[in-house]
Amino acid sequence: MAEASIVFKLPVERAKIREFALAVGEDNPIYFDAEAARMAGYSDIVAPPTFSVTQMWHLSREEREERLGANLDYARVLHAEQEFQYKRLPVAGETLDATMRISRDVTKQGRRGGELRFVTYESRFDDAAGEEVLRALYTLVQTSKDPGE
Amino acid sequence: MTLPELGSSFPERTFGPLGRVDIVRYAGASGDFNPIHIDAPYARATGAPDVFAMGMLPAGYLAHAASDWLGGPGGFRRFKVRFAARVWPGDLLACTGLVTKVGGGHISVAVTAFRRGEGPEDLSLPDQEIALTGEIEAELGSSVGEGGNGA
Numbered sequence: 001m002a003e004a005s006i007v008f009k010l011p012v013e014r015a016k017i018r019e020f021a022l023a024v025g026e027d028n029p030i031y032f033d034a035e036a037a038r039m040a041g042y043s044d045i046v047a048p049p050t051f052s053v054t055q056m057w058h059l060s061r062e063e064r065e066e067r068l069g070a071n072l073d074y075a076r077v078l079h080a081e082q083e084f085q086y087k088r089l090p091v092a093g094e095t096l097d098a099t100m101r102i103s104r105d106v107t108k109q110g111r112r113g114g115e116l117r118f119v120t121y122e123s124r125f126d127d128a129a130g131e132e133v134l135r136a137l138y139t140l141v142q143t144s145k146d147p148g149e
Numbered sequence: 150m151t152l153p154e155l156g157s158s159f160p161e162r163t164f165g166p167l168g169r170v171d172i173v174r175y176a177g178a179s180g181d182f183n184p185i186h187i188d189a190p191y192a193r194a195t196g197a198p199d200v201f202a203m204g205m206l207p208a209g210y211l212a213h214a215a216s217d218w219l220g221g222p223g224g225f226r227r228f229k230v231r232f233a234a235r236v237w238p239g240d241l242l243a244c245t246g247l248v249t250k251v252g253g254g255h256i257s258v259a260v261t262a263f264r265r266g267e268g269p270e271d272l273s274l275p276d277q278e279i280a281l282t283g284e285i286e287a288e289l290g291s292s293v294g295e296g297g298n299g300a
Contacts, residue, residue: 016178019177019178020178020179022174022178023171023174023175023177023178023179023206023209024175024206024209024210024212024213025164025210025213026213028216028217028221028222030221040221040223041223042223046222046223048209048212048213048216048222049212049216049222049225049228050205050208050209050212050228053179053180053181053205054178054179054180055180056179056180056181057179057180058180075195078232079203079204079205079232080231080232081229081230081231081232082204082205082208082229082230082232083227083228083229083230084225084227084228084229085226085227086225086226086227086228088223089222089223089225
């Protein structure tokens, strides 16, 4: 029986911020140096805009699929779109409360024939005060079994 | 920073060439260990000619370029990308941004990332193609968002 949502924690750890920032070629000191981050108005080093993808460390695809029950066939699935909506960026030392649900599941006729199914996994991340920090919308597309090509 | 004008473009920002190690590094950083991105024999068994970057890697470079254009990431309110083409080892990723709306302390930027390179031999790809398109909406002025002091 599929669940409506999955609740999990996303720790925003200093070393993880550094590792992630380096992986996207960052050199902005606000990701590495607490003093530079404070000069820019943050309380500590800040997480890069796409940092919340590290949720994959805390919620695997297998668990997500099993619990939300989208029944996607991953041999035919591509990452179609990604969206982030920000109230602010997370800072080191926070642990965010994440809630993931399927916010969209539509099937469209593909341009080359066959059906395309779009599934959006929406994660909302709240801080310790219960205030929303950001949302991440991860949209997958499943191509037709018979692409008709 | 001076206020960008409607219709103006930010200076192109190029990353790469993308190394296989860069893909592995991003796998470890993000937790995305889908073998299609890191294990060439596995990728070939699925019908791909080689490994290719997970889409969020070029998306991360694009966010990086945009935050440098806008004086930091603190004003970001929305960032959306659509994935148009795979990015291959050896590719350069060129990030461009065009101001589509500005005023009232907000800016909207249409962003495009092009992959440049030969790509895998058996694909005969064009030397340049659009890899990602998207939009960024940000608040101008305050580089840090409200409540940016966090915890």
